[in-house]
Amino acid sequence: MSTYMYKTKDQNPIDAVKTVLSAMLAKSQVDAVFVAARTPYAKLPMPALITSADKMDDVDPLAPAAPLNAARQASSILKYETGKKIALVLRPCEERALIELVKLNQCDIGNAVIIGMTCMGRMENGTYLKCLDDHEDLSISFYVKPDLQAHITTTCKSCDKFLSPNADITIDVTGMKDGIIGFLPQSEKGETLLSGLYLAREKTSTYREKTIEDMLKTRQKEKEQVMKAAKALLNPLENFQKTVATCLNCYNCRTACPVCYCKECVFLTDIFAHKPEVLFQRAKKKGAIKLPQDTSMFHLTRLSHMAHACVGCGHCSSVCPSGIPVADMFRAVAEEVQRLYQYEPGKDMHERPPYIAYREKNTFIEQGEDR
Amino acid sequence: MTEEMTSKADRISTPVNIVVAGAGITGIRTAIDFAASGYKVLLVDKAMHGGGILTRLDHQFPNDHCGMCRMLPMIDRGTDKETCLRRGLFHENILTCYSTEVVAVDGKAGDLAVNLSVVPTGVDKTRCSGCGECERVCPVMVPDHFNGDWVNRKAIFLPTPHLSPDSRVIDWQACTSCGACVEVCPTHAITLNGEREQVELKGVYAVVLARGVNLYDPALTDVYGYGVLPNVVTATDFERIMSSSGPYQGEMMRPSDGKPIKKIAWIQCVGSRNVMIGADFCSSVCCMFAVKEAILAKQKMGKESDAVIFYMDMRTFGRDFQRYKDEAENVKGIRFVRMRVHSIQLHENTDDLLISYVNKDGEQVDEIFDLVVLSTGRKKDFLTCDWAEADGVFQVDRLPGFKDIADSVVGASAISEQVLRMIHQQNLKPDKNESDHSPDISFVERRPSYITVLCDCNTSLSNPIDFQKLENTIHALSSGHQILRVEQACSKEGWQTIRKAIMDGQANRCLIMACDAAVDFSRKREFTNELGFPVSFVDLLDVVSLVRRFQEGEDATDTVSKEVFMRLNRLGTRSYASPLKQAQVKTVLVIGGGPAGLQAASVLAAHGFTVKLVEKTDRLGGKLAQIEESDLKQHVEKMLAGVNKNPQIDVYLETEVIQTSGRPGVCMTKLKHASGETRIIHHGATILATGGKEVDTSASVVSESHERIITGFDMDAMLKANDSDLVKGPVSTVVMIQCVGSRQEPNNYCSRICCLKSLKNAIRIKDLHPETDIYIFYRDIMTYGNSEILYTEARKKGVLFIPFDTDNPPRINMASGAIIIEGDDPFLGEPVQIKADWLALATGVMPNDVSDLKQVFSFETTQDGFIQEADSKWRPVDTERVGVFVCGLARTPARLDEVLLEANAAAQRVLTLLEKDHTSYSPVTARVRNAICSVCGICIEVCPYQARYMDEDRRVVHVDNLACQGCGTCAAECPNNATVLGEYEDHGVMSMIESSL
């Protein structure tokens, strides 16, 4: 890891980011930039694909909001090698998801430049818009005022993976209190890019390390509590039934999930399109059934498909119309599954998902014994 | 066609194309080969069961696993009932018939009259429900030979534990004809008439004689007290002691007193390699067999146990055998003692056994064992029969010996190829293939309409079923379920009733609940063939085996109802897809122009295939010059001439394969000539015959070269040249050192040919110069099979053999200019020093480099660079990639005759794949629903058969229907069921699960 970072001078941090991204485009270091930006019609930042250096005005990657996890959108651009070089500005959870999608052959990031960030979290859309009413410069003030930071989502509050270890460049926001933003090169690629942009090179402040350390402590403590509470939402099954009692089977959670990569969810296929006879049989067995069916089956099946790959971004909770804390529950289960498989999603592009790497870390082979 | 012929000649109503005599591993393999090509096969065996010796073993070397089922057809597997081979062989083209002998064969190949002598089983399989009452009431008890005579069985019994359907047979020698079984049989299936009957078959194309070997009976020699000392057993008996299906249910206890077995000795070469009893041969498999048994036994006995093998030479001559033995010795703690044990004694007043011997250090050792296993091999005399030499009879081996599974399978397929060659050359055709029946469309594309057939003949059920309650369950499913109660579904009348009900009721989903007799594999076939019913729309429920696990008298209604409920629900989820067919390109790519490649090419051309023979160098023939056997050399020379003239064989010299695509049956491959020119050929299959070469590893023992230190190969060449110094003489002393650079890391495998070469060289020198002293330093002399006579001859002629260990190899001293070999003679217990005129180093062979081809065809190689077969025992000439086969030195070190046999076997595998114009697939084959597929490729990674591939251009995943074997892993891993396995669609399985609760 580099011990220095690049900084722009006398600029407002947001402008600094814009300047850097524009410069990359202007110097043809990259062909396009994928970054959150306000659309002309809404203040919520949505992922945008920008190819022109003068279209940077609405770019807003530091806004404490993300209506969706951008990994899926990023993968649609990176579906296969196109020869185009793209710089992607991603939150750590988006970066991890993207790496999982690479493993699943959904995209190729060989030619991409990943710009990550030290993520302070995001707010739910409604909260963000409300805060925006009071703070026009929310994308800056958020990093300065702890009371604004208190508005981030539960998931973000308890997220201990707020760094972007696999990024080529990290946008360092820990110095925003002093109005400074830094660009930390984390790979050769990142170094080359930044060194060509005439930025000031400075030693990384010890302040950054201290901030991160403190943040980690708080977050971990919070996480412990959230996970503990989440477990009580699942176990015993009766609790889980209460938790999902209001689930509508809308499958928003799976649509929002960045690692649920299926073109169409199995719950929308013929496999779960029950014949009337089946519904009658089910009703007959218990005397009464709730419709739509398969709510628990859906959540458990989805877990069995993605628990090992869950990056804990929390978007499933954000989109739930019934306010079910999906993310808390899923993270709690995912943690156990990931521990079992000794698998950390998004950590290493070359680490193969457990079901493919079935010969590795397989206790059934190692011990020659069964469960 | 699985009905067993019992007593009446008219049972064989279908014509038989090929009779296979002998249903051991070899017979089964050939039968499958013929059946897969569409020929009707009658597989007979004198014994009461098929499977030969393998039915007594649970695991086989060299991996201590089973996997016998991997022999079953890979292609066209839909015509085969997929089940463990221990339960029986079920293929629509194979009729099995035991207690049956071929007694006469007359006529010409292609049109034979075959006379069979059949001992009836006494039980009519078409009526037997497998209830086992007969066995229960039978008053006769005789020793159960299958289980080493340690337990008794009845006169009416199951000949092997797994047999399915589990119809008993009568042992007429033991039967007293008391009639108890006849009386008790609820289905009147038993007739007490054990008279042999003669059956004559006409118009048979060929008879295959796969006679196997007689096992040696150690009671005859009585040196080791077999038959007297109860704890001295043979190796095959010991298998039963270890087996869960054996007399002690797998508990390691010894026969005499049930004491737990903790210490076992194996004594090798009992009845083999014993000139005193005229057994001048090696039984080839017993060494490995003993190592395997020792490993498995040690595992079962746990810690504090001991397994010792007393041997003369450990013949680990297979490719992976040496490492297996090393692991047994170094990791698993098996002890190996080089010693011919002279006797076994009872220890004091116990049943323990005492073996005394002198160890390496010359000390007398007394060891006490719980059990001694005699590694018995084959009998001296071969099984003979009068008609073996008749026209149209193909013998698997003229001089049969014991062979390991891989060699047996290779030999079997090689003979299948020869039979089919005769058939093809006479232009004979298989009978119409029944699997070509396609269903009547009136059954398909309609909403399900169910009929459940309940056989009323519940007399054979040990447990009561309330049929009224059962009917209510079915009706509750939904209205409109038809129920048909028939008396004896197995009878002709019963069958007619079922047919009529289906037709009248226009049902298109049918569940038949009856006993074994009515609901077996052949019934399902009848549905398909006669009624035109889609096979996946019918389900047969064997109610007898379902309730068998209950206590007698316990009510089974609930369980049966549930099962019926489950099955009906599942039937409802079934849908029909027209069978897929694929046209094939009848051209074969053979890579390598050495003996293996030439043989494969010539053979395939003789079957009418076009062959593209690709050779890297500028000439064909490979190591032709080094072939020593004159007959084989002539054979290869003849082939070489034939190949060059044959218009069906295109030879591409100085050419390499650089790219391939497609699937079995239809491939495209790009060839590149040394000039840089490329061309694309279309073919249906590929044979890799890339061969090997001798490896000069002399540097591992001598630091500098010396004109009189040569390799065994060089010595052989010199002995062939009349003017060489060796031939002219005089020669005073010749020394040979075996295993130079082989059988130890990094080349830790036996090259198979070096011992033979050294022995032949030694004999030749002795013939030329009887006065010459010859010393052979060796580790284990690998004269397996009948080549043992060379070893005996060499010793007779005065060649001296001095064994050495890898930790104390002979040292070569050239300091004085002379060649001095220093070693230790363990027999004399003192060092020896020999001044040699000539020193021959027995260097081995290694495979040619195939790393480029490996990239092209994506097969695996062993750590020594040999091409890895799909399964070292059961599919030795297949690679993991379906449609790509391998033979010869590319796969394993082998003698030339073995190499040629492998080439024939590989050609046979190609025939199975390409013989038919079209190949159809099993309905249990995976398919991809591309519209919802996310192209993640997990299915490609987990597919064990490389049956899936990605079309990068269209971004879709394809399934190769021939390569897919229906394991369903892809479907289980696919998160959204974009890939599904036919007949195992998730909603079907899940509805079964749900309705079972």
Added chain:
Amino acid sequence: MEQFEPKIIALVCNWCTYTAADLAGTSRLQYPANIRMIRMMCTGMIDSKYILKAFLSGADGVFVGGCHPGDCHYIDGNLKAGKRIPGVGKILEQFGFEPDRLKLKWIGASEGPEFQKYMTEFVDTIKTLGPSQVRDRMIL
């Protein structure tokens, strides 16, 4: 009080374990009637959904039986199951299903006695654990 009769589903592979089950039957080795056996071609084809479905539909236990490693007809389907199924078990555990309710065992073709033993043991285990939390409850 009525004695608890557990509902158990056994998903067994067609090649080894099913043969062992059959052998147990032929050898008249009795094992509890509570077990509903469903034949799979290979344990490798056992989708996580099957196990989840079984438990959510009220199974008190699920037993998976396959070939010993190395014996699999499909080379290594059993190893794939060996990796996949513990993950499903881990998920179920989070929802309060005791880990012992899901069992994976390798049973060879000749291991009729072992089949009987494992079945009997498994039923005993489930009897000790008592009914599954799903029983009689409407599952959403």
